[in-house]
Amino acid sequence: MVILKQAYMLPRLKEIPIGLVPLIVMFAVVVLQFYQVAYHSLTPWKGGGFGMFSTVDSPSSRILRVYLIKGQEEIPILIPRRFQNKAQVIRMVPSMTKLEDLGRELIAREWVPFHLSPAVKQYQKLVLDKQDHGVADFSQILGGNPANTFFQEDFFSVDTKMLRMLEENEITVDSIEHLKFEQVRLEVWKYKFIPSPPALEAQPIMKLIVGAKMKVLE
């Protein structure tokens, strides 16, 4: 058994209730969390208040719905990966400022239709594109594998009616239309469990339209 001898201690501290300091810090955090739950829609599961497993209002019951707006049309979108952390924080503790910040990021970007197509077909389409994006002529090295042969036909893809955000410096083929939007609507919801009859019911926490004319909806 290792017996350790303390090399350093402050004198007379045994009289000072030093053990209260962590408890004071804990209570400060708890008070802050209570305030944020009460006034800023923080989920009780987070923030250091020890409210986990006490309510259905957990991070997984929070929903962020985002719609890009063009005229009368509203297109729902998946939150792009680069904004997932922001979206997660918005779900936990929504605020108009955070919604506006995310909204401005989204309308600053370009969007393209999202087609589901197999990876091989995507590769073939890019290589055969006239601008060929700097890809060298591989025809001499394709060899006898028929799978390497490119076909000039419609490439199989599924029109999902989804949009995806174009990343910076991303290359697309010319035929794909880049879309820009002037407004985006962001909505934060939370659902609760109704026991009888059993159902999940979503209720809006906050709604905001960000764009040329900002509008708070709820």
Added chain:
Amino acid sequence: MIEGQTPEEKLNLILVLSFFLLLLYSDSNWYVQIPITILVMLAFIFPQLRIEPKFWFIITTIVFFGNFRNWYIIDNHKHLLAYWCLSIFLALLTKSPFQIISKVAKALIAFVFLLAVLWKLVAPDFINGSFFEYSILFDDRFKILALKMGGVTESMMEFNEVARSALTNYDSRLDIVVVKSTPGIKFLSKTITWWAIILESVIAIAFLLPAKTKISKHRDFFLITFIILTYPLATVIGFGWLLIILGLSQYEYRFKYIPVTYIALFILLQVYRFPWNQMF
């Protein structure tokens, strides 16, 4: 933690266990995990570092920094871990660090459970059983309970999952979806609800009251019962380990098998991580 151990020996054990906890269950972000791993390694190689206040100040700062950066994302036990690191640092500044740690551990357990009970009492969907009914129906960790004791079928669970996905999907405009439940689930949820409130209230009271009171003398039994029954389902193992360390720290020698039981719980919580759901 056996009778006859000196405070220094007890302190060493608590510190070693705390290092294991930091190594395995602290923040997974690189700016916390990498320095903490290095520091814990150093503490195992150079034992004198374990009781060095400056060493624990560095650990505490890193843990608090990680918590601050991820304030709204981290689980509650990460906050508790930060308070524990702070407690160790401050205790090591005194002449009787184990005494300080012991008192703080008891207080931390008391207030954690007090807060947990308060939240349960103020949340309308806990008291009426909705929270556990929802959890049993939708949380994978309760699946075995739902299927074996709640009278729920696999197709019902699948229906519920599809319903929830329809509500939460990115393009959903629904604001309500029906789900399926059973009388068995409702009974189970109400039973677990009141069991949780009663047990956690008893723990809070037992740890808040002075050690001389009858209920406080048995506080370790209540805490051990809570750990054994809770963590098969609420698999937040880091929280469980931290409660065990706090329990060991505040334990006053009354029942000689309590310390061994606490130690055995470390192993039991790892056994709970087996994929039992897939086996049955």
